[in-house]
Amino acid sequence: MLCAGPGGGSNDVQWCFSQVKGAIDDDVAEADIISTVEFNQSGELLATGDKGGRVVIFQQEQESKNKLQCRGEYNVYSTFQSHEPEFDYLKSLEIEEKINKIRWLPQKNAAHFLLSTNDKTIKLWKISERDKRPEGYNLKEEDGQYRDPNTVTTLRVPVFRPMDLMVEASPRRVFANAHTYHINSISVNSDCETYLSADDLRVNLWHLEITDRSFNIVDIKPANMEDLTEVITAAEFHPNQCNTFVYSSSKGTIRLCDMRAAALCDSHAKLFEEPEDPNNRSFFSEIISSISDVKFSHSGRYMMTRDYLSVKIWDLNMESRPVETYQVHEYLRSKLCSLYENDCIFDKFECCWNGNDSVVMTGSYNNFFRMFDRGYQQDMTLEASRENSKPRSVLKPRKVSTGGKRKKDEISVDSLDFNKKILHTAWHPLDNIIAVATTNNLYIFQDKLI
């Protein structure tokens, strides 16, 4: 049913449990709440960020000789404290250390680089391996202590000897003090030299080498804050046009901007908005139309947006309406009152594409996540839970019953656990491997290899 390989074809993909990371206990510490998940461009590395400001990077092992498990497992490669809580004394506000986004830079040499950001500060981290160390210094002992120069009677050339692999993460750049409001997005440009960061009202352009200045390219702050009607919710660079980026808003619109047109891209080149029937407007309309994520397809021809109840695919050549709309959990429309009361209506779900843009995925409640196959026009609901965590066990599709009669194996809307939300998912860029984050656990699923 869902395919990602170059051959296309079969629509009988079955998803299997592969691994789960994280603690089993139900008592979840705030710091352990996963806040972002991202594969690098080769899919070899998988990074997670959490509310405690920590980053954990997993690396896929080389393919084992055992044919039954052709794909390597993901094991911990590096972990570090990226951001720490800070305090703004002037405004008497705490700055959370929660990692909002991680984005990998394309790999240029042996080391790996990623950008991680909290609400206010973006950091460039270098992750490098060390598997040799120099031995045989003339002036130092092996333990590092300096030798008395008078005891040195001969000279030798230090040599490199193998050592146990050490993976080091070091902060190479800190990009600070450029955002008054809370950063929601970062996106690396295809030129591999610049990146953008977006907060509620502004988008800034940075050069990866320069930390003491950044260019403001979008500013939607009104002269009078009483006139504020919408905020920026997400932003992303086009995957291959280095002059193009998009940003989405809390009113459900997406603006595409061209940096060649002007230094300040306040006027959009394109405005994507689906017309709304004014008769259907309610108190909730604007809130549920707020876009929580926007992602370009790998091809760069389409973009996908996620609002509270649906996923929409837009053709960049058509601004008037999306070309495809998929309902994630339409049954929640009759629960909006309680979802507003418990704040769930403000949950920000992300979405992602598979490697060949044929399938899209997004999360829901009750630890359910949904996949939509664009080609076969089929959708599937799966669950990330410890109950389905036997190695290589096939995941059974789930169903939420909406009518009066609940069939066996279906779950009724009122039984859904709204505290179990899957906000962050990621798809391996080249393979059918997905990473799904529940509140504090990371699940890795892969398709069943025949």
Next chain:
Amino acid sequence: MSEEVEETRTSEEQQEMEDKVISPEKSEEAKLKARYPNLGGKPGGSEFLRKRLQKGQKYFDSGDYNMAKAKMKNKQLPSAPTEKTEITGGHIPTPQDLPQRKTSIVASKLAG
């Protein structure tokens, strides 16, 4: 005359009932308005957005606190909002409002 008035009311009520049947969203809206009659104004309006922009814990600021106390000698300090009322800029945190201190930084359980 009274008959005409009754007819108009009936058709309005009918429209409302139709709305509830056709649109689950509108019936949810009616539910919300019934529970919170003070919830006025546009939901996407500036108060709503400004609440969003103000995310971030406010800490006890002795300067603000004492200024506020001096201004309102006889009145109560505005208490922390307990229901879904609009956030007013005038809320001065009191020592009772302070959240617990965060736990110290330890390694992520994902790496365990």
